[in-house]
Amino acid sequence: MGELMQCGCEVTRNWAPPSPLAIGPGADGSAWEWGGCGDDVDYGYEKSRQFMDAKRKKGKSDIRTLIDLHNNEAGRLAVKNYMRTECKCHGLSGSCTLRTCWKKMPHFREVGDRLLERFNGAFKVMGGNDGKTIIPVGHNIKPPDKQDLIYSADSPDFCQANRKTGSPGTRGRVCNSTALDVGGCDLLCCGRGYQEETVVVEESCLCRFHWCCVVNCNKCTERKELSVCL
Structure with a gap:
């Protein structure tokens, strides 16, 4: 929206060429260039990291901190790793002799669906002996990658009444x-x-x-x- 002086259009000079599939149909043979005003995802990523990770200082060894830092990063990557390419055609009489392309963030619903899928397949973990690593437990063998969501404590069983957790159960629902x-x-x-x-x-x-x-x-x-x- 242009209201933050530090946050402008994304710098494109180091970007690789977009794939024909990303540019769209009819892209073969037409020239293209990075232009427009792409979303500055790196700026957003860094500000989000500073804001979300401030309460959980890196270097602390408790499992809650390790899980929060990991899941915060997974959330940021769900946006950064799935930037989409948008292009606009230029040319006489509606021709597409040149395409200007830029990067936009994925749609909010798409990010939510992706994180829900990760949530449903979340890894249960425990802290390593060094206090800095996480180890998968249960049926999981491979360690979670940076885009996976993790947890350490099972959720309470909502099926049965439990006064300690405040769950009324589902009998009679x-x-x-x-x-x-x-x-x-x-x-x-x-x-x-x-x-x-x-x-x-x-x-x-x-x-x-x-x-x-x-x-x-x-x-x-x-x-x-x-x-x-x-």
């Missing part, structure tokens, strides 16, 4: 018997199954606004079919 996501009965009921119940609920209906400023409603009853976890 209303679920969606046709959904396959976390709200579906198969997952939410944790394999215990569910039962169908018919309930009568009272809801506000036929509401009218009266000037000024009151809303009057009637009370209506409705029968609903609910799926409830066993």
Whole structure:
């Protein structure tokens, strides 16, 4: 947006030529050059590193610090390593004799989807004896790379009630018997199954606004079919 004096367009003099696939269809035979105003991802990377890693000083040996520093870096790389190339055509009568190309950050949704995939496949680790390395545990054999997400403590079991963690469990929870996501009965009921119940609920209906400023409603009853976890 041009509001930070230190953050301008990305420097392109050391960039390699973009691939024809990145430039787009019809790129073969047309000249190109880096131009426009690409996102200065290096500036953003460095500022993010200074801001996010400030609380977790490098050199500390506790496992929580090592995990936070690793995951912070994985988040930054999910943006930096997936910069996309955008190009604009120049030429007479709509021809594309020259293309100007620049780098843009990946779309926010794309970054989120990529991190969610890493989250679902996160590595469980423990601290090494030297206090500076992390070692995979459990079924993982290969060490996580810089783009993987890691953790050291298992999440509490939400299926059973646990007063210590504050989890009420899922027994008696209303679920969606046709959904396959976390709200579906198969997952939410944790394999215990569910039962169908018919309930009568009272809801506000036929509401009218009266000037000024009151809303009057009637009370209506409705029968609903609910799926409830066993």
